[in-house]
Amino acid sequence: MLKSMLNHQSVDRVFRALAEPTRRAIVERLSAGPVSVSELAKPFDLTLAAVVQHLQVLERSGIIRSEKVGRVRTCRVEPGGLGLAEQWIAERRTVWERRLDRLGDLLAADEPEQQPPARKGRKS
Amino acid sequence: MLKSMLNHQSVDRVFRALAEPTRRAIVERLSAGPVSVSELAKPFDLTLAAVVQHLQVLERSGIIRSEKVGRVRTCRVEPGGLGLAEQWIAERRTVWERRLDRLGDLLAADEPEQQPPARKGRKS
Numbered sequence: 042m043l044k045s046m047l048n049h050q051s052v053d054r055v056f057r058a059l060a061e062p063t064r065r066a067i068v069e070r071l072s073a074g075p076v077s078v079s080e081l082a083k084p085f086d087l088t089l090a091a092v093v094q095h096l097q098v099l100e101r102s103g104i105i106r107s108e109k110v111g112r113v114r115t116c117r118v119e120p121g122g123l124g125l126a127e128q129w130i131a132e133r134r135t136v137w138e139r140r141l142d143r144l145g146d147l148l149a150a151d152e153p154e155q156q157p158p159a160r161k162g163r164k165s
Numbered sequence: 166m167l168k169s170m171l172n173h174q175s176v177d178r179v180f181r182a183l184a185e186p187t188r189r190a191i192v193e194r195l196s197a198g199p200v201s202v203s204e205l206a207k208p209f210d211l212t213l214a215a216v217v218q219h220l221q222v223l224e225r226s227g228i229i230r231s232e233k234v235g236r237v238r239t240c241r242v243e244p245g246g247l248g249l250a251e252q253w254i255a256e257r258r259t260v261w262e263r264r265l266d267r268l269g270d271l272l273a274a275d276e277p278e279q280q281p282p283a284r285k286g287r288k289s
Binding site for chain 1: 173176177180181183184186189192193196197198242247250251253254255257258260261264
């Protein structure tokens with residue numbers, strides 16, 4: 042129960058983090074390799090402070106992590122960090138596809154031409 | 166270029182729609198089958214107007230659709246509606262995994278024990 046609640050909160054953090062175009066652009070950039078914060082900030086028309094805030098949201102959600110060596114903080118994608126969002130979507134698709142399969146089975150059972158010809162009339 | 170921009174906007178709409186726990190709960194409920202708006206609203210401690218607003222956000226993002234027959238509006242999951250978000254995540258993972266593969270190749274090429282023993286010392 043507690044685990045499920047914590048998981049709900051984590052899924053929420055991941056989707057909230059991804060609901061902002063600048064943060065998705067940062068994840069796109071970091072997928073290609075680790076980058077320093079100042080390098081990451083260059084293409085965006087934002088203050089360094091604003092970029093750092095976006096990075097904090099991404100780091101708290103577990104999508105990226107960062108490490109400071111000397112005066113340089115480097116960010117990288119966290120392996121499996123996007124996994125919670127991917128899993129949530131895949132679970133919805135599974136439930137939905139199973140339902141369609143059951144509907145398909147029901148429809149097939151209703152079609153008389155699917156039965157062997159000898160039993161068609163149910164009279165033999 | 167225009168297509169890419171429109172796609173960015175759609176990805177944005179899908180992630181924004183999913184960044185809200187009530188809307189995700191609605192999608193979870195609808196994955197199991199179509200439901201009327203009033204039935205959907207029951208488990209939530211929200212006004213019907215608030216639920217309708219959430220449904221409009223989900224419908225504009227293409228995740229669900231609704232249809233009014235008589236006085237009853239029924240909602241259902243839109244096939245492939247979550248696909249844009251799933252695709253965006255899968256693309257990030259692909260870029261990231263390819264980079265890891267290249268790193269793995271580089272490391273393997275650097276390991277002398279991977280070479281035949283006769284060439285180990287590079288002196289022969």
